[in-house]
Amino acid sequence: xxxxxxRMMALPVGSIGHKSFGWWGMMTVIMxxxxxxxxxxxxxxxxxxxxxHGWIAEKPGLALAAPNTAILLLSSLFVWxxxxxxxxxxxxxxxxxxxxxxxxGVIFLAIQILEWREKPxxxxxxxxxxSYFITTGFHMAHVVVGVLMLAAVLLWSLLGYFDSxxxxxxxxxxxxxxxxxxxxxxxxxxxxxxxxxx
Amino acid sequence: xxxxxxxxxxxxxxxxxxxxxRLAGLWAGEGGLRGWLSSVDHKEYGKRYIITAFxxxxxGGVEALVMRLQLAGPNKxxxxxxxxxxLFSMHGLTMIFLxxxxxxxxxxxxxxxxxxxxxxxxxxxxxxxxxxxxxxxxLFIYAxxxxxxxxxxxxxxxxxxxxxxxxxxxxxxxxxxxxxxxGVSSTAGATNFVVTFLRARAPGxxxxxxxxxxxxxxxxxxxxxxxxPAVSLAFFMLWTDRQFGTHFFDPxxxxxxxxWQHLFWIFAHPWVYVVALPAMGIVSDAxxxxxxxxxxxxxxVVLASVATMVMGFGVWLHHxxxxxxxxxxxxxxxxASFVITVPSAVAVFAWIATIWTGRPVLSTAFLxxxxxxxxxxxxxxxxxxxxxxxxxxxxxxxYFVVAHIHYVLIGINVLAVMGGLYVxxxxxxxxxxxxxxxxxxxxxxxxxxxxxxxxxHWTGLAGMPRRIYTYPQGLGWSAVNLVTTIGAFIxxxxxxxxxxxxWISRRRGVVAGPDPWGGPTLEWAVSSPPPPYDFxxxxxxxxRHPLWEDALQEAAGKSSLTRGMALDDGKEMLVTTALDAEPxxxxxxxxxxxxxxxxxxAATALAVAALRHAWIAAGLVTLVLLxxxxxxxxxxxxxxxxxxxxxx
Numbered sequence: 072x073x074x075x076x077x078r079m080m081a082l083p084v085g086s087i088g089h090k091s092f093g094w095w096g097m098m099t100v101i102m103x104x105x106x107x108x109x110x111x112x113x114x115x116x117x118x119x120x121x122x123x124h125g126w127i128a129e130k131p132g133l134a135l136a137a138p139n140t141a142i143l144l145l146s147s148l149f150v151w152x153x154x155x156x157x158x159x160x161x162x163x164x165x166x167x168x169x170x171x172x173x174x175x176g177v178i179f180l181a182i183q184i185l186e187w188r189e190k191p192x193x194x195x196x197x198x199x200x201x202s203y204f205i206t207t208g209f210h211m212a213h214v215v216v217g218v219l220m221l222a223a224v225l226l227w228s229l230l231g232y233f234d235s236x237x238x239x240x241x242x243x244x245x246x247x248x249x250x251x252x253x254x255x256x257x258x259x260x261x262x263x264x265x266x267x268x269x
Numbered sequence: 270x271x272x273x274x275x276x277x278x279x280x281x282x283x284x285x286x287x288x289x290x291r292l293a294g295l296w297a298g299e300g301g302l303r304g305w306l307s308s309v310d311h312k313e314y315g316k317r318y319i320i321t322a323f324x325x326x327x328x329g330g331v332e333a334l335v336m337r338l339q340l341a342g343p344n345k346x347x348x349x350x351x352x353x354x355x356l357f358s359m360h361g362l363t364m365i366f367l368x369x370x371x372x373x374x375x376x377x378x379x380x381x382x383x384x385x386x387x388x389x390x391x392x393x394x395x396x397x398x399x400x401x402x403x404x405x406x407x408l409f410i411y412a413x414x415x416x417x418x419x420x421x422x423x424x425x426x427x428x429x430x431x432x433x434x435x436x437x438x439x440x441x442x443x444x445x446x447x448x449x450x451x452g453v454s455s456t457a458g459a460t461n462f463v464v465t466f467l468r469a470r471a472p473g474x475x476x477x478x479x480x481x482x483x484x485x486x487x488x489x490x491x492x493x494x495x496x497x498p499a500v501s502l503a504f505f506m507l508w509t510d511r512q513f514g515t516h517f518f519d520p521x522x523x524x525x526x527x528x529w530q531h532l533f534w535i536f537a538h539p540w541v542y543v544v545a546l547p548a549m550g551i552v553s554d555a556x557x558x559x560x561x562x563x564x565x566x567x568x569x570v571v572l573a574s575v576a577t578m579v580m581g582f583g584v585w586l587h588h589x590x591x592x593x594x595x596x597x598x599x600x601x602x603x604x605a606s607f608v609i610t611v612p613s614a615v616a617v618f619a620w621i622a623t624i625w626t627g628r629p630v631l632s633t634a635f636l637x638x639x640x641x642x643x644x645x646x647x648x649x650x651x652x653x654x655x656x657x658x659x660x661x662x663x664x665x666x667x668y669f670v671v672a673h674i675h676y677v678l679i680g681i682n683v684l685a686v687m688g689g690l691y692v693x694x695x696x697x698x699x700x701x702x703x704x705x706x707x708x709x710x711x712x713x714x715x716x717x718x719x720x721x722x723x724x725x726h727w728t729g730l731a732g733m734p735r736r737i738y739t740y741p742q743g744l745g746w747s748a749v750n751l752v753t754t755i756g757a758f759i760x761x762x763x764x765x766x767x768x769x770x771x772w773i774s775r776r777r778g779v780v781a782g783p784d785p786w787g788g789p790t791l792e793w794a795v796s797s798p799p800p801p802y803d804f805x806x807x808x809x810x811x812x813r814h815p816l817w818e819d820a821l822q823e824a825a826g827k828s829s830l831t832r833g834m835a836l837d838d839g840k841e842m843l844v845t846t847a848l849d850a851e852p853x854x855x856x857x858x859x860x861x862x863x864x865x866x867x868x869x870x871a872a873t874a875l876a877v878a879a880l881r882h883a884w885i886a887a888g889l890v891t892l893v894l895l896x897x898x899x900x901x902x903x904x905x906x907x908x909x910x911x912x913x914x915x916x917x
Contacts, residue, residue: 080841080851081407082853082854082855083853083854083855084841084855084857085854085855085856085857085908085909085910086856086908086909086910086911087854087909090844090852090853090854091709091856092391092392092464092468092469092844094468095391095463095464095468096391096392096460099459099463099464099494100460101459102494102495103456103459103493103497103498104498105462106494106495106498106499107498107502108503109498110498110499110502110532110535113531113532114502114506114517114528114532115532117474117525117528118523118525120527120746121525122457122523136304161912170726184334192516194509194513194515194521195514195516195522195540196516197516197522197523197777198292198515198516198517198521198522198523198524198525199523200515200516201506201509201510201515201516201517201522201524202517204515205505205506205509205515205517219895221903223899227903227904227911231912232904232910232911232912233904233911233912234912234913234914236913237910237911237913239910239913240902240904240910
């Protein structure tokens, strides 16, 4: 671009979707949080390489974790649906979608706590227990933050703050929620499925 | 304020008095203590960062001088071993975390909007928060030191010595929790730099026209985003190992002490470039001003910065050559460490070529930058010596490594910062630093530094171990150590001269115009100090050197600095595209607020509660933290974050 004169065009004012600073800011947050989980999984595999499969006392059961994974994925679908409803000014459906997202997130947390209670080991038993509880604990903390975000945009939706044009906060909360779900898939694969492989 | 229209064509108007007055009314914060605490002006925080970092530099320097007195001769008993441990730990972490990175953040926070041709950082309140939490994290760690519980395991803090059985006091907990707070600060800052760089450059400033300081800072910021989680996590694991009996680093519960070193160096090696690349950016942007020509090889220098950061993530194991890692890993990481010297050498050759083909003006700033190049080369050569695994086996844990790190960090960071201060002090204060005092400043620093650290290579080769509080007579180390101590005091005197120069010149220095050096980049187009709104009209940029276009004839089009978008319907900034900087939106910017300070205080209170195991207080503080954040992020019509009109 060699001509300096700025082209005069109609520019949108304020936070508009992916043009807003906020959306880009959330992308950087996701980058750094994704790194955090990469390091948590690094620690898990580091121990696994050193101690082999004998490190894991018994293979983790999937009875709770598998349906819980489905619940979290389902919540992502509802949040995605809410976001697309917001884009089409379907404000009732938008609020319902966000509310279902919040409820499914809370159910995930409850089942996760149940699962924690059922474990025969504790955080202080061995490095496997430490790794398991700290990694899933970090993920739960992120779910809590995500639920709070969804609850906040739900409240603001109910107050009539957003419409099809001004809905950057919904997109920002939604993309964080999808990220939290994606991280769970990585954790689920690492902690629950890899012990069954090989 | 009336709700802005959804769409509008921005007014294109020349810089004139009424616009400037209206903008000053919009952007100037209120005065008084409340205004000081709630300000979100990037220029204010840039200066606060630099001043705070210099205070920590002085503290770290005093700690070093006390250690040098202890080491001036054999068998000295000025310090006990425990005091010595705390001093070298505090010295290291102060210089590396509380000085080296924040001081560069200070430069970048002050300069970013000015060199990019915009009005503030993308997230002004987050910017304020980054500063406050940095300050509080530093005070938190120093509070531990003051009550006798300073970290005592070096800044690298190796397990298992950092674990509870060997280190029962709260020393490590202060370090662990303080570093988690510090990680929040650097991450928030990095987020801000990345988004500002990608989305807020002046129209026409495509990424191949952005100043190299901006490139260095944004590259380092990506480094922070990817590396800081490793150390925050490591410190969190250390804290749970110590307080809740987890077994990450404790072999008794099938933990691995070496996991600490992996997580720590995965962070700390990239950190070397985090505290170097913005400083190299300072030199790449400021050195050409004094050579009266553009930097040689802009593109390769930028690519070298990015390449250095990327490779920086692949060489952490070279800090662990002596830990008995497998031969293949040893070979790979040794080779990678050799390769990483290539991009650094590219930058060095670019600077030398710039001086060689320019007409250098031998000002104080130029002296600092020339000194920087010399020390960078020496530090690089000793780095290559330690990158070779066989020689590293011999040199590791000796003073040779201490000499290397100081050549690299003082050479790249401190000299560049001091030179940069001589260049941009007039922009910050409106007055020039004194040149005569400046020359004394440079030569005492340069001579003192080399007197202190060049002989250290020799003590290291002679086998003197680091981190040991004293040494016996008759090993041939005594005279060299005395010289080192004398050099350290001369260096300290040189730094003191800089402080004196700042103190005197901020009131009585020569008044600087907008452009005392004849610089090429946008910050020199505004007054010194700049007005609260930085630019009266958003400049449009047509080349890398908007202010040198008449001399260089870089492009057919010309930059337009006096006629542009006024954006004066409230506090507004322009959002542009990431690659070509085409305008895409107008962003409304937030007003002053106490929320950043309150959030930082709440986060620090949470760390204090965790330290004391006061879990009820921790829960209450968390609720306060969430409430403050909730209202901080409350969408506001004035910011164009919510629907234009209510649906009925």
